[in-house]
Amino acid sequence: MVARRAVLGDAHVDRAVAGTTPFTRDFQELITAYAWGGIWTRPGLDRRSRSMITMTALVALGHHEELAMHVRAARTNGLTDDEIKEVLLQAAIYCGVPAANTAFRIAQRVLDEMNSD
Structure with a gap:
């Protein structure tokens, strides 16, 4: 639960638990x-790397709700907006342009929300 809270935030985890x-x-x-x-919590990859991998998998599988959550988590794990953009550009090549198009729209909404806070 410690890692889940650290990556996703207390508010999200509290909602899930509730x-x-x-x-x-x-x-x-x-x-x-x-x-x-x-x-x-495994030592083989840091949280930044895990966030990049997770976002790519979510783009590939079309899990949009989870992608929004993990864009927030990526920022929490230290990725910049530009690094998130690069992950999505990479995903466009290997996961498909339509999937990345949706991912960019979702990420833009989430990052706008986060940047306005």
């Missing part, structure tokens, strides 16, 4: 333990 139901509880426990406790 929205947990008896039906989704096991899934929330799984992602907290496995993704955040097992993968995001």
